[in-house]
Structure formats: structure tokens, C-alpha cells
Amino acid sequence: MTERFDAKDLARAVDAGILQPGQEQALLAFLRQQPENRGTFQLAHVAFYFGALLIMGAMGWLLTEAWMRIGDSALLAIALLYIVLLTGFAMALQRRQQPIAAGVLAAVAVSIVPLAVFAIERMLGWWPLDDTQADYHQYYTYVQGGWLLMEAATVLAGLLMLRLVPFPFIVMPIAVALWFMSMDLSEWFFGSPFSWEQRRTVSLWFGLALLLVFVVVDGRPRRDYAFWGYLAGLAAFWGGLTLMNSDSELGKALYCLVNLGLMGLAVLLRRPVFMVFGAMGVAAYLGYLSYEVFADSLLFPLVLTLIGLGVIGLGLLYQKRREQLSQSLRARLPSWLQQALPALRD
Structure with a gap:
């Protein structure tokens, strides 16, 4: 069980002779500089993760077919705008000593990478599937060998993001992409139907x-x-x-x-x-x-x-x-x- 301490607790430790006078202030300052290591469960943290999951859902498996009709170039521009803005916000929050909010935003940015690669593939004529298999939300529901480039790009982007914003939650979109990749590689090697x-x-x-x-x-x-x-x-x-x-x-x-x-x-x-x-x-x-x-x-x-x-x-x-x-x-x-x-x- 994680305990919370404040200045009064440390003052009592000084009175009891456990700490020397003056040490309590240095210890309190040190503890306040370690927000990522406190391990406390706060309502704000729930809000951070819930908000991140909402954005991931909106730009992932809940993306409607209407977005597919706005055009590949527009889709790419929106995806890149999301990635750049979210990464910028994450790095700004990291500088402001808000590691959890920064980390979840960075993870959201990584989760949007497949959408950007999807648009690029279609624009360049590299999309390996026919038009009946072109809806992006199927990336989260169907096994297809054609998703491999999107998954590889997501893993690479996640590893790069960990260098910019080292936060554990970024491992989740990387792991999910690898899970999808294991399915799609199996379908690619062994053929359909899988x-x-x-x-x-x-x-x-x-x-x-x-x-x-x-x-x-x-x-x-x-x-x-x-x-x-x-x-x-x-x-x-x-x-x-x-x-x-x-x-x-x-x-x-x-x-x-x-x-x-x-x-x-x-x-x-x-x-x-x-x-x-x-x-x-x-x-x-x-x-x-x-x-x-x-x-x-x-x-x-x-x-x-x-x-x-x-x-x-x-x-x-x-x-x-x-x-x-x-x-x-x-x-x-x-x-x-x-x-x-x-x-x-x-």
C-alpha cells in the first residue's frame, strides 16, 4: 500500500529524533520532484487514460466510412496534423513536469500512425487490397496481409516516441501493432482463409x-x-x-x-x-x-x-x-x- 506524506508528518519525524532539523525540508522537496514514482491512484490519472482511449477509438476502430470519402490527401493531412500537435503537446507537458498526461498523448500520437500510412499507401497506389477491403476501421477487426506496412510503421514510430517521451503507456500501441502483425504475417505465410x-x-x-x-x-x-x-x-x-x-x-x-x-x-x-x-x-x-x-x-x-x-x-x-x-x-x-x-x- 502506498503512503502519502506531508510537511506535518516530516515535522513529527524531526520531533521524534528520526530526522535531523533541516532534513525534513530537503526530503519534502525531493519527494515533490518525483511525481512519476509516487504510485498513487488519482482521479486525474483516470481522466488522462480515459481521454486517451476516447481519441484512440475515435481515430481508430470507430472511424466512420464518411472519413474514407473525404479523400486520401485530406485524410493524410488530418492524421499528420493530429500526430504533430499531439506530439508537440506531449513534449510541452513533459517539460512542465506532467509525465502522465504527456505519456498518454504521445501514445495517442503513435496510435494514429496507421491511419497516416493507410492514406499514403492509397495515394501512391501501393494499397495491396481491393476497394471492398479498403475501410480503415477493418484494420482493427480483420486479419489481412496488406496491413503489414501500417503495423511496422506503428512499431517504429512507437520506438522513436519512447526516445522523445519515455513513458510506459507507449508500449501498449507498440504491443497491439505487434499482435496484429503476428496475425497478418501468419496469414501472409500460410495463405487465406486464415x-x-x-x-x-x-x-x-x-x-x-x-x-x-x-x-x-x-x-x-x-x-x-x-x-x-x-x-x-x-x-x-x-x-x-x-x-x-x-x-x-x-x-x-x-x-x-x-x-x-x-x-x-x-x-x-x-x-x-x-x-x-x-x-x-x-x-x-x-x-x-x-x-x-x-x-x-x-x-x-x-x-x-x-x-x-x-x-x-x-x-x-x-x-x-x-x-x-x-x-x-x-x-x-x-x-x-x-x-x-x-x-x-x-
């Missing part, structure tokens, strides 16, 4: 690879770039795994075990996002048991209630002894694996 079964398999393996990459990245940069990478990787991996819908009881039990493994990784890495996805998977499996296997059992709801109470108890125990539990679990692993794991964050 079935739902193939999409699920590609999504699962891409998500697993992304998770492994960010386990390596985690804890090394000063900023927490791994969070958004974990989120994107889990969405791809867990989504592909969940949509596989095995017909065998063994397959469904293995699905539950994998999700229990994700919950264990949450303790090992101290990353709640793994717990969220793992808990959803276990809940889905228990729901299946309730409606299909134990539909006529009177004891099953009671057993689930006891399990739920036990999970809450474990959560309380983890909240109190998070450091000890994480260290104890790591100590049971082979030494080579302990060295490969990222350092624990607060």
Missing part, C-alpha cells in the same frame, strides 16, 4: 512470447515499461487459450491449471495483472463445473463458498506478508531461474 483456430493458436504463442520478453525487460529500466507489455501479452495469451474451447475434461482441467499458474506468477513477480487474468480463468472453469458437471449437486455451491472464503483469507495473508511470500517462493526455484527473474518492485 481460420479462427489458426488465429487462436497464433495469439496464444505470440502472447506467451511477449510475456517472456517483458519478464526479461522487467526491473531493468527505471520506469515500469513491463506493466503494459504484461497486459498486452496476457490479453493475447489468455484470450487465445480461453477461446480454444477444448471438448475434453482433461483439456478443461489443464486450462484451470494454467490459470492457477498465472496466479502463482502474480506472487512470484508481484504483478497483480497476472492474478486478474488467472482468477478470471479459474472462475470460468468453476462456472463450467457448476453448470455442466455438478448441475444437480447441492454441495457444490457450499464447496465454492468455502473455496472463495479461503481465497480471501489467502489474499489477506498475502497483503500482510507480500515480501516474505514472494521471497520464499523464489527461494524454492533453481538458482539459474532466480537470476533470470526480474527484481521485485514495491
